Amino acid sequence: MSVWAIRCPCGLELVADDEKALLDLVTAHLGERHPQLVGAYEDEDILSIAYRKPSSPAVPGSTRAQLFS
Numbered sequence: 001m002s003v004w005a006i007r008c009p010c011g012l013e014l015v016a017d018d019e020k021a022l023l024d025l026v027t028a029h030l031g032e033r034h035p036q037l038v039g040a041y042e043d044e045d046i047l048s049i050a051y052r053k054p055s056s057p058a059v060p061g062s063t064r065a066q067l068f069s
């Protein structure tokens with residue numbers, strides 16, 4: 001299993017279980033932290049810079065918990 005992830009220019013890594021969830025997460029993040037960028041990217045643009053990563057990180061306490069808190 002792997003998950004989708006994307007590194008925002010602000011340095012935050014957003015991680016989601018699938019593409020749809022990642023897009024929702026990115027949209028929410030942009031609205032919260034980068035309102036000037038809302039609507040600036042197509043879904044395809046976002047997914048083109050997304051990458052897969054293992055869903056079970058070797059290091060406990062990844063950023064995943066923070067993102068969903």
Ligand SMILES: [Zn+2]
Pocket residue numbers: 008009010011012029033034
């Ligand atoms: Zn950001």
